[in-house]
Amino acid sequence: MFRTARFAFTMARRSITRRKFRSALTILGIIIGISAVVSLMTLGIGMRSQVESTLNEMLGAGIIINSGTYGIDIPEHVQSYISQVPGVNKSIPIVMSMVYISNKPYTVVGIDPVQASEVYQVTLEDGRGLRQGDDDAVVLDSTIASNLGVKVNDTVTFSTQAGGVGKTFKVIGIIRPMAGFGQFVSIGCFITLDAAQDFFNTHDRVSSILIRLDDPNQGEQVEAILKQMFPDASILSQEEIMSNINQVMSTIDGVLLGLASISLMVGALGIMNTIMMSVHERRREIGMLKAVGGERWHVLIIFLSEALLISLIGGVFGCIFGLGGVYLIQWFVKTLGLNIIVPLLISPQILALGLIAALAVGSIAGFYPSWKAANVRPVEALRYE
Amino acid sequence: MSNVVELRDVVKTYDLGDNIKVDALRGINLTIKRGEFVSIMGPSGCGKTTLLNIIGGLDSPTDGQVIIDGIDITHMSEGELARIRREKIGFIFQTFNLVPLLTALENVQIPMIFAGRFSNSEIKERAIELLRLVGLEHRLHHRPTQMSGGEQQRVAIARALANEPSIILADEPTGNVDRETGWKIIRLIKGLNETLGQTCIMVTHDPTIAQISERIIYMLDGQIIPEPPKLTINPSSSMLADERRQMLLAELKWLEASIKGLEVRKNRLNQESYAQVKLGYEKQLERLKKVVQEEYEKRRSK
Known part of the structure; x- marks a missing residue:
């Protein structure tokens, strides 16, 4: 068995190298399919990890109590009740809403400067961070700053609607942008909680309360208690948000994979065609192999290994080109000027999956022609002319 | 066990579909030591x-028995x-x-x-x-x-x-x-x-x-014939006329088939061997004609 397989692979190798052009075209078919699978899956995983880290930075908390999108109507003192719930480590009230700066919308977060570092991990690039009493100061991320063309010590004007009259803030610090989905959704604009409440005219009220847990695994229990305490509030745990996002991502993954598998199927047809031709050309050889005592499975293995070898080569190059394809997509996104950073995660699982997919396609596509070869009647194959 | 090949009444019929059947072998009995x-x-x-x-076990007979090296392979x-x-x-x-x-x-x-x-x-x-x-x-x-x-x-x-x-x-x-x-x-x-x-x-x-x-x-024609119709027939032998005529006919049929076969294979043979084999057949045919001629004259003179 092993000996036959080794012999079959010797023959497959020579058969492929003898018909170089035909083999190359067939292998190319598989390369296209596998590289599509690998690049789209790498992209999918990259996007997923991007979304996850963004959410971590944006939410910064295990549980978030919301007053609805951009509404600011949770009484601030609620926070003191929440702090007493067992399992809650810290509860931080914030105001998160939308402001217009130079007629463009941005998400602004008002937060107690002392507590900010508990939920948001930021890195300063220039200037300094917010301090207690910095009520006319703003910290921007570098993307927004460069969009607005401002530097430290410059001023920006906030208004609640486009073209409205607003309040002027002084830029005191510039931070590195946090992960996000473009400038409209990411958070890159911080003022103090007092300044925000003052600006939006919502004294003693906040838009959300971020809750940090003692133990991240206690999320469900704490959430249940909070839901009992505030039946009307919108309480989201990070896990819930994640699972919602994951569902969306899985749908996207499925669509991408579906597209990739179409090209893989075309590659499979190529293999089937090549092996069919090989079987047709080598009919006499099959007859001889049977005459010297070869059984069906001997012949089957010989032709199947040709299909497997083609798909293996296609799989290896497909993985390499697939990763190259991810770089290409990154470059493409960058030249389009989109502020989306797609991280490139080379995952060994995806590469293994690419190879397994290639071999599966090869064996499935190669089986029918190999089976035909295995069932060639030697007497007919050997009859000359 | 001294017989390594034993064929008993072996018949092989190829079914070409549309009720066309070709008898490739018609009752072969053969033993080879x-x-x-x-x-x-x-x-x-x-x-x-x-x-x-x-x-060689590449094909199975339609009827009869095939024994190779003491093993019956007919229905394998x-x-x-x-x-x-x-x-x-x-x-x-x-x-x-x-x-x-x-x-x-x-x-x-x-x-x-x-x-x-x-x-x-x-x-x-x-x-x-x-x-x-x-x-x-x-x-x-x-x-x-x-x-x-x-x-x-x-x-x-x-x-x-x-x-x-x-x-x-x-x-x-x-x-x-x-x-x-x-x-x-x-x-x-x-x-x-x-x-x-x-x-x-x-x-x-x-x-x-x-x-x-x-x-x-x-x-x-799918059968083993006893002796090749070789031109060793002595026209003057005491064979019965009928028997002799049958022999001559078989010989003629053999030669005709051989020549037809040679022409079919012409392109697969090299010129030298083709010419040589053809010459052999022509000589045989010539001699056969001579025998028929002699036979004819003998009868007429009777």
Whole structure:
């Protein structure tokens, strides 16, 4: 068995190298399919990890109590009740809403400067961070700053609607942008909680309360208690948000994979065609192999290994080109000027999956022609002319 | 157990569909002794190759019984027949049928790889030894395309001997090589038959090559005919007129079929052997005409 397989692979190798052009075209078919699978899956995983880290930075908390999108109507003192719930480590009230700066919308977060570092991990690039009493100061991320063309010590004007009259803030610090989905959704604009409440005219009220847990695994229990305490509030745990996002991502993954598998199927047809031709050309050889005592499975293995070898080569190059394809997509996104950073995660699982997919396609596509070869009647194959 | 091949009333009918049936073999009874060298002769389409395929377990008879080396293979399954082929039979073909992708050494190894009887190192050693036996020790790593027809056929002979078969079946082994090479190959097969004691059954069109065998079996229209209608009939013998006429008719039919077969094969033969065989047939025909003429005159004078 092993000996036959080794012999079959010797023959497959020579058969492929003898018909170089035909083999190359067939292998190319598989390369296209596998590289599509690998690049789209790498992209999918990259996007997923991007979304996850963004959410971590944006939410910064295990549980978030919301007053609805951009509404600011949770009484601030609620926070003191929440702090007493067992399992809650810290509860931080914030105001998160939308402001217009130079007629463009941005998400602004008002937060107690002392507590900010508990939920948001930021890195300063220039200037300094917010301090207690910095009520006319703003910290921007570098993307927004460069969009607005401002530097430290410059001023920006906030208004609640486009073209409205607003309040002027002084830029005191510039931070590195946090992960996000473009400038409209990411958070890159911080003022103090007092300044925000003052600006939006919502004294003693906040838009959300971020809750940090003692133990991240206690999320469900704490959430249940909070839901009992505030039946009307919108309480989201990070896990819930994640699972919602994951569902969306899985749908996207499925669509991408579906597209990739179409090209893989075309590659499979190529293999089937090549092996069919090989079987047709080598009919006499099959007859001889049977005459010297070869059984069906001997012949089957010989032709199947040709299909497997083609798909293996296609799989290896497909993985390499697939990763190259991810770089290409990154470059493409960058030249389009989109502020989306797609991280490139080379995952060994995806590469293994690419190879397994290639071999599966090869064996499935190669089986029918190999089976035909295995069932060639030697007497007919050997009859000359 | 001295009979290595025993065929009893073997019939082979090919069903070509649309109710068209071709009787390739019509009741063959044949026994071949161990170590015998037998030639099968007959015009094209007389069933020689079908007979060889049935002896070799490549084809099953429609009716009758086939016993090879004491084993009844008549009703064997495909897999069992494959085992019989690898263990008992060595095939040599007119067109050599080597795998073009493989070297001489690798081609000889194929039957041993399938059989799984020898270890890897034994297989290689044995293949080298067999190629030495056929005088090709300097061609071990050559591909078929790098070898002459004669050399290719010698590789095929080495391959046929790989699993030490009881029977060597050769279907026109000299059909694709020139006459001189053909003789070398025949002498090689004959020599191996004598030294290794394997039974050889050879199909050939060439009457001179057939002479090397101990026994010649003549076939016509799917049957074995007792004696070739040879021109040894003495017109003046005391044969009955009727009997003589039948003999002459059979002889004429044989010659006609042979000549037809020769014309069919014309392109596959080289000019020299074609001319030689054709000349032989023409001489036979001439003599046959003479015999008929004499017969005719004898009757008229009566």
